[in-house]
Amino acid sequence: MIPAAGAFTAGARSRLLPASVPMRYFGAAIVFHALAWAMLLASPGALARLAAFGGLGPALAALHLVTLGVLAMTAVGATLQLFPIATRQAVRSVVAAKLVWWLLVPGVAMFAAGAAAYRPQLLGAGAATVALALAVYAWLLYQNLRRARGMRAVVAHGWGALGSLVLLAATGLALVAHYEHGLALDRGAFAAAHLVLAAYGFMGLLALGLSQFLLPMFALSPAPSPRGALAALSAAAGAILLALGALTVGSRALLATAAVLGFAAAAAHIAAMQGALRKRLRPQLGPAFVLVRVAWACLLASLALASLIALHWVPPRAAALFGVLLVPGWLLTFVLAVLQRIVPFLATVHAGGQGRGAPLVSSFTPVRPLAVHRILHLGALALLLVAAATGADWLVRAGAAAGLAGALAYGAFFTRVLARLKE
């Protein structure tokens, strides 16, 4: 018989985490999102310095507030909930899922504070805490993937992301040891490898993998063919490995080839997704898909520019442009697009216990703050792209101000969903 109401959130074998688990990750991501823009607003000149010389400073702090604080935080929260559904596996440990958050949040805060204040010891403590958090997460992901059933393409992307996570943690810790203890290494090559593994490996493969079932679900379309998805994944994994090999031997030609291969993989993925979306049953995709398409364009542009940078066919300033296309352009825009659909959906599922039935998703989607965010985020992105191309600090400041205002609007959206959930 149908079990009594109240069992909804209780079952130990449940594939649904308590609402507080994914929501705490999303909430933290939204706070770090605003902090990242605020950090850039306070130090607009740091962006060009980071792109040109690397090293500690406010831009490195802002970058990691986005990559660890927003992207990894959201990825962990979303995959802890979505992978058990996609792979038909029970959540392994709710305690471990909460523990990752308790480690990741202070770790990101310490890391960013250490980078902004040029304090390698604080940076090192933050990095170690983040590494511990990601190690627990990696164990959870591993346990899920090794028992996974169904959705071969999503699972294969998960394995790719897990492998990248291990390597990105290793290269990241090596870089921290370089700053903190003077470990001798080729900082440029390690930083580039870390970037490839983090942005195209861990986050990129997770984004591509989860797209296989999330975007069709949002659009009510068939999923793209698993064979095509696995072919695109093979090309993407090949591109990442080739890039790592190129950085190891110091070959510009190989690095450019890796970028071209990565471009082909991304183009194949986008073409497959577009093909699936064209078969959707509802004509309206919703405004989140505007952001998804901008993100896809930035992904392709980042890879095209990467090949030119590898061959030194563009001025050195192009590195900043590449960074803007890759991080706020592709990854941040994509994550914010997906999150604005996941949060109301999950909230309605959890609001539906005690025999009340799930409320309407539209009643949990405050449209105005999302519209304000969309305009401000795209404005911020456009300003940063022009700023990176021209080297104008005042444009960086204007872009950061727009980004911060957009982040606050996004925060208003999230707060309203939480308030509605608690009603």
Place this chain on the structure above:
Amino acid sequence: MDFNRQISRRLHEEHVATLELWSRVEQTIGTRDAALEALLGRCTAALADEVARHFEFEESELFPRLADAGEGDIAELLAEEHQVIRGVAAQFDESCRALRTGGLDAQGWQRLRVTALELAERLVSHVQKEEMSLLPALDDLLDEATDAELALAYAG
């Protein structure tokens, strides 16, 4: 999405038909004309026949199996949604009956539009959840013999 079991495929086909029908309602509900009234007639017929049968079958045959397999929370959520959808469908049916008999004033028409849009959203959201959770779970839970038995029972 590809499903391995006959019963999953059958339910999936019905989901697709439901989505197509109610997506058309969402697109055309703004303009009151003969075509829309005919479409609403098809919707009431579908709710009374296919959707009712689909829900009853899931509740009697599939949700208990899901609960026995440790997925009781999902079965409960889906069953709750059935109840809510039935309630909104009853309001929709009442309004459509008034429309057919010419007893629907401007206020009644507005109520019908709101109810139709709510029903469309609830059905779409419900289908999304079943496609994500119920149908993949059935692929795991059912053996071939049980699947054939269920498919036969559903067809009958």
